[in-house]
Amino acid sequence: MSKDVxxxxxxIIQKEMIANHxxxxxxxxxxxxxxxxxxxxxxxxxxxxxxxxxxxxxxxxALQSGMRKKSGDYIRxxxxxxxxxxxxxxxxxxxGMMINGNIGPTGEKIPNPDLLxxxxxxxxxxxxxxxxxxxxxxxxxxxxxxxxxxxxxKITPEMTAYMVKQLKEEVIPKMEQVSGNKxxxxxxxxxxxxxxxxxxxxxxxxDTTKHRPSPIDAYFAGVYYIGPINSGFRGTPQxxxxxxxxxxxxxxxxxxxxxxxxxxxxxxxxxFRLVVEGPPNWTHFREFWKLFYDMGAVIVASSYxxxxxxxxxxxxxxxxKPLESLAEYCMNCxxxxxxxxxxxxxxxxxxxYHADGFLVNSIKSxxxxxxxxxxxxxxLERKLEIPxxxxxxxxxxxxxxxxxxxxxxxxxxxxxxxxxxxxxxRA
Amino acid sequence: xxKYFLGIDLGSTTSKAIIIDENDNIIGRGITNTRANYTVATxxxxxxxxxxxRFTLLKMKLQDEIESRPDYKRYIxxxxxxxxxxxxxxxxxxxxxxxxxxxxxTFSGEKRxxxxxxxxxxxxxxxxxxxxxxxxxxxxxKNQFFRDIVSERYNKEIAGLGKDFFExxxxxxxxxxxxxxxxxxxxxxxxxxxxxxxLLNDKYAGLGESSSEESGLAFDSELNLLKGNYKRIYxxxxxxxxxxxxxxxxxxxxxxxxxxxALLPFPEKSIRSEILCHAFGAHAVFPDTRTVLDIGGQxxxxxxxxxxxxxxxxxxxxxxxxGCGRYLGYIADEFNISLNELGPLAIEATKEVNIxxxxxxxxxxxxxxxxxxxxKRSDILAGLHRAIVMRAMSLLARSGGVRNEFTFTGxxxxxxxxxxxxxxxxxxxxxKDIKINVHSDSIFMGALGGAMFARRNVIN
Numbered sequence: 062m063s064k065d066v067x068x069x070x071x072x073i074i075q076k077e078m079i080a081n082h083x084x085x086x087x088x089x090x091x092x093x094x095x096x097x098x099x100x101x102x103x104x105x106x107x108x109x110x111x112x113x114x115x116x117x118x119x120x121x122x123a124l125q126s127g128m129r130k131k132s133g134d135y136i137r138x139x140x141x142x143x144x145x146x147x148x149x150x151x152x153x154x155x156x157g158m159m160i161n162g163n164i165g166p167t168g169e170k171i172p173n174p175d176l177l178x179x180x181x182x183x184x185x186x187x188x189x190x191x192x193x194x195x196x197x198x199x200x201x202x203x204x205x206x207x208x209x210x211x212x213x214x215k216i217t218p219e220m221t222a223y224m225v226k227q228l229k230e231e232v233i234p235k236m237e238q239v240s241g242n243k244x245x246x247x248x249x250x251x252x253x254x255x256x257x258x259x260x261x262x263x264x265x266x267x268d269t270t271k272h273r274p275s276p277i278d279a280y281f282a283g284v285y286y287i288g289p290i291n292s293g294f295r296g297t298p299q300x301x302x303x304x305x306x307x308x309x310x311x312x313x314x315x316x317x318x319x320x321x322x323x324x325x326x327x328x329x330x331x332x333f334r335l336v337v338e339g340p341p342n343w344t345h346f347r348e349f350w351k352l353f354y355d356m357g358a359v360i361v362a363s364s365y366x367x368x369x370x371x372x373x374x375x376x377x378x379x380x381x382k383p384l385e386s387l388a389e390y391c392m393n394c395x396x397x398x399x400x401x402x403x404x405x406x407x408x409x410x411x412x413x414y415h416a417d418g419f420l421v422n423s424i425k426s427x428x429x430x431x432x433x434x435x436x437x438x439x440x441l442e443r444k445l446e447i448p449x450x451x452x453x454x455x456x457x458x459x460x461x462x463x464x465x466x467x468x469x470x471x472x473x474x475x476x477x478x479x480x481x482x483x484x485x486x487r488a
Numbered sequence: 489x490x491k492y493f494l495g496i497d498l499g500s501t502t503s504k505a506i507i508i509d510e511n512d513n514i515i516g517r518g519i520t521n522t523r524a525n526y527t528v529a530t531x532x533x534x535x536x537x538x539x540x541x542r543f544t545l546l547k548m549k550l551q552d553e554i555e556s557r558p559d560y561k562r563y564i565x566x567x568x569x570x571x572x573x574x575x576x577x578x579x580x581x582x583x584x585x586x587x588x589x590x591x592x593x594t595f596s597g598e599k600r601x602x603x604x605x606x607x608x609x610x611x612x613x614x615x616x617x618x619x620x621x622x623x624x625x626x627x628x629x630k631n632q633f634f635r636d637i638v639s640e641r642y643n644k645e646i647a648g649l650g651k652d653f654f655e656x657x658x659x660x661x662x663x664x665x666x667x668x669x670x671x672x673x674x675x676x677x678x679x680x681x682x683x684x685x686x687l688l689n690d691k692y693a694g695l696g697e698s699s700s701e702e703s704g705l706a707f708d709s710e711l712n713l714l715k716g717n718y719k720r721i722y723x724x725x726x727x728x729x730x731x732x733x734x735x736x737x738x739x740x741x742x743x744x745x746x747x748x749x750a751l752l753p754f755p756e757k758s759i760r761s762e763i764l765c766h767a768f769g770a771h772a773v774f775p776d777t778r779t780v781l782d783i784g785g786q787x788x789x790x791x792x793x794x795x796x797x798x799x800x801x802x803x804x805x806x807x808x809x810x811g812c813g814r815y816l817g818y819i820a821d822e823f824n825i826s827l828n829e830l831g832p833l834a835i836e837a838t839k840e841v842n843i844x845x846x847x848x849x850x851x852x853x854x855x856x857x858x859x860x861x862x863x864k865r866s867d868i869l870a871g872l873h874r875a876i877v878m879r880a881m882s883l884l885a886r887s888g889g890v891r892n893e894f895t896f897t898g899x900x901x902x903x904x905x906x907x908x909x910x911x912x913x914x915x916x917x918x919x920k921d922i923k924i925n926v927h928s929d930s931i932f933m934g935a936l937g938g939a940m941f942a943r944r945n946v947i948n
Contacts, residue, residue: 435886438801438888439888442800442801442888446800448799448800448801449800449801450801451801451802451803469747469761469804470804472761473761473762473763473764473799473802476760476761476763476764477761477763477764477798477799477800477802480764480798480799481798484796484798
């Protein structure tokens with residue numbers, strides 16, 4: 062890869078934020094801060110921060126290990142530890158990292174957990190993951206927040222009440238016990254006010270893909286954009302500043318009619334606009350991205366950037382109802398939507414952002430995403446008559462990224478889109 | 489000058505070439521299984537397609553005579569068969585040289601002499617028997633490869649030799665065949681056609697004196713006519729053949745597709761994905777096609793197309809090639825029969841043995857197990873064919889199902905047993921009203937689509 066990768070100002074800010082966070086984690090023992098391990102989907106980081114504790118997200122560590130080419134060895138070690146080939150590779154990568162001293166992406170040691178907060182139960186693997194962590198860190202307290210699935214296309218008042226009850230009776234008491242601090246609702250409300258601003262910024266940012274050329278790539282760059290909010294900065298003033306700066310930069314790009322920034326500079330010509338479903342592959346992230354920007358394909362929306370929370374359909378946290386907001390936020394994350402809701406959301410993206418095609422990257426490891434993708438594809442094809450593409454890879458297991466297979470299918474997909482454009486233009 | 493367009497499909501197992509005219513009519517086909525490299529493969533397929541095109545043009549030129557006179561038609565057919573045989577014979581001669589080479593460098597003393605004796609005998613018997621099959625069995629139209637034709641006969645000959653010689657004889661064959669297969673042999677069309685006609689005239693001349701068995705020609709009414717007429721037909725044909733031999737088959741544009749496409753020295757507009765080409769080819773031959781199933785050497789594609797032949801979605805096997813052509817090749821090896829014998833044997837089955845393995849390698853172990861417990865070969869084969877089709881059905885389902893009309897393409901579509909199960913299962917799962925199309929040129933659909941794209945490149 063070329064050394065002089067093009068970077069936006071906000072990327073530099075983000076890098077500092079993340080570095081500071083890992084620095085705080087590595088010195089947690091000295092500063093006496095307690096550490097909570099939790100997950101990205103529906104992460105209630107505001108609550109963790111209101112107790113002055115620090116969050117750790119094992120999935121983020123796993124994807125970072127994947128990008129830094131360490132996941133292959135970690136997975137091998139986890140498999141030697143007894144995890145089978147079919148187990149989610151995020152889990153195995155995380156377990157492998159812990160076996161090898163739990164050194165995080167910045168090279169600093171990640172402290173052991175003082176609390177395991179299982180905030181999203183829609184993914185069954187998460188339950189098993191934390192059971193494994195519980196064995197690796199004997200005696201660590203576990204707080205379980207059961208998240209009801211949006212089976213009937215909506216969140217009912219009973220579902221919210223059920224979750225608020227768990228927050229009050231299970232999560233908050235455990236946090237008080239571990240942190241030694243009392244629950245401070247004003248502090249939580251202040252954090253939620255920040256979150257609410259950030260959520261609006263995020264919506265504005267991802268909405269800029271309406272422009273032609275799209276000023277951003279909502280998948281490959283999008284995963285960087287959602288970095289801060291999904292790795293410790295929900296509810297912080299830094300997040301508000303970061304997203305304000307990012308939005309400002311993107312508006313400048315629009316004024317200058319600039320396309321998205323890729324690792325090799327600004328994309329010159331926008332040839333295809335795509336909506337992508339499913340997480341990216343992390344082990345070959347650059348190669349994977351290059352397959353798209355080389356073809357002039359820009360992603361105008363992706364479901365993966367909604368993995369932490371979905372704000373497209375109008376949801377915002379309400380600081381006046383803090384616990385209810387946290388509950389609804391959790392239940393609103395992308396993989397907690399039922400399949401019909403996902404189809405509706407994706408079809409809104411395809412229409413609003415004028416996509417030429419819809420592509421699924423089906424991930425071997427991830428049932429939360431992959432189950433139902435064929436049904437989603439067929440429904441979208443029927444409903445919108447949009448060309449559909451399908452590729453397969455994995456999150457962080459390098460053995461499951463076949464460059465030639467993916468290239469072959471993408472080439473066919475892009476030629477298919479081109480042919481269709483020619484016909485439409487002629488007509 | 490007339491314009492012609494070339495499509496090259498460099499598949500995982502075979503390379504195909506198609507030449508079309510300005511009206512999308514197929515006039516030439518060429519195919520090779522050489523594994524030399526894609527440049528050689530392209531040349532072999534292209535040359536074969538060009539020879540074939542000359543015969544097609546000849547037949548188009550003489551359409552009236554062919555339609556009104558059966559002896560005329562027969563004569564041309566026989567010339568083409570002998571022409572194909574002569575190509576085969578040159579390769580066989582090359583193989584014979586290679587055999588001698590291998591034997592002299594691998595063996596010594598009495599063993600060498602004995603092996604040489606066996607091999608010479610086999611080669612001398614293969615030649616005439618194959619000529620007979622080209623003439624009477626239309627071997628040339630079956631798209632069989634040199635390797636298949638020779639190995640089928642070679643294997644039969646050495647089957648009875650006993651184990652002292654069986655292994656060395658196999659070694660000689662395996663060491664020699666690849667070189668010959670990977671060699672590009674160019675022929676002078678004119679010279680080869682003249683030679684073919686001379687051979688044929690001798691045959692016809694002999695018809696009066698000998699029985700049909702000795703002449704290598706089955707006796708029938710067309711031949712009866714030819715017996716007295718061949719000289720006159722020959723005289724009138726000579727000029728026409730000279731004309732097509734001298735024709736410049738000018739390729740105006742070409743498009744390459746298939747796995748090797750990136751290696752072709754073609755400009756970007758001349759490289760197309762095989763998904764688009766297969767769909768386009770299948771749609772050209774059967775314009776009401778909406779779903780295409782293509783089973784090739786190493787992949788299976790389920791493609792949905794719209795009324796213009798444009799792809800709307802596709803689905804391909806990933807990570808595992810069980811259920812493709814190579815699976816059949818592997819199974820044929822396990823049963824020690826040729827690929828062409830698989831389908832017919834499976835059709836004879838009285839039941840289908842259930843094959844559990846979805847993996848090619850495991851299936852081989854399962855076959856041995858089943859043979860050990862006394863299952864019949866044909867029944868096992870029927871089960872294997874069904875297993876392949878079940879995989880294709882799952883792919884079809886994932887791609888969005890089968891819509892009317894359904895066109896089955898790829899090399900595997902020539903296997904009668906696969907075709908039977910595809911038909912049965914498509915009708916069973918998607919309704920009896922689905923029309924199922926299979927074309928005798930099914931293996932050429934990708935190359936045809938490529939040639940059609942080439943023609944459109946020029947128009948646009």
